Amino acid sequence: MPRPPLHNWNLKPEEAIALQHELAQHVVLEDHLGEVHHVAGVDMAINEEHNAARAAVVLMSYPELEIVERHVYEEPIRMPYVPGLLSFREAPCVIGAFEQLRQRPDIVMVDGQGIAHPRRIGIATHLGLWLEIPTIGCAKSLLTGKYDKEALGEEAGSWVPLIHRKETIGAVVRTRTKVNPMFISPGHLISLETSIRYVLACGKGYRLPEPTRQADKLSKDNAWTEPPDEPQGQQMSLWS
DNA sequence: GCGACAG
DNA sequence: ATCTTGTCGC
DSSP states (O other): OOOOOOOOSSOHHHHHHHHHHGGGGOOOOOOOOOOOOOOEEEEEEETTTTTTEEEEEEETTTOOOEEEEEEEEEEEEOOOOTTTHHHHHHHHHHHHHHHTOOOOSSEESSOOSOOSSSSOOOOOHHHHHHHOOEEEEEESOSOOOOOOOOTTTTTOOOOOEEETTTTEEEEOOSSTEEEEEEEEEEESSOOOHHHHHHHHTOOSSSSSSSSHHHHHHHHHOOOOOOSSSSOSHHHHHHHH
């Protein structure tokens, strides 16, 4: 399921920021969902020593949440981690893993922010725009915004809005009783309410929603090896 | 100018 | 992200 390239990924920080401002104009926060039968989760693992980045994608049936497909994709690390520019470091690798899917997910859960980002375009949003699939940002920590910590209940399912510049950009959700909350925000083609609903519906009693939790495990599973200098996989060879 | 800062 | 042992609480 290759997608037409939207833009180049190898940009200078200044150019990347300008691109984010442009792309953010096209984000859709209304639900564009049909029946949901498959939810995918993506995550990454990094190994500095081998200069390797590994993305993992796990496709699960919904609402059964049984694993349908698992894929990993590796390539050299391209960018350093810069707060606010995570997608330029990880998205290309995630897309590589995505190209291996036989089935197109109805929703994709990403480890990182959706619109809960200084320019409203975290990695989940960026991936949604590139893949043209509804995405949800499921981050383990805060990047931007504030919330009423006192108002957040400690029981699983409780949540409070995440605010930034007078704007609701996401929700701080307790996915498991008495455990640190998750920072949920819509990525693209989905609303915040629906995002929260699916994250909770994909919970299996752990802090992370099952799709992301499975992808996290898969990305850390195998041993590391030096990746080729050039990105591999059919999608790059077509338009690089 | 001084902090904060997804993974 | 990754490093890294034991330990507190349900």
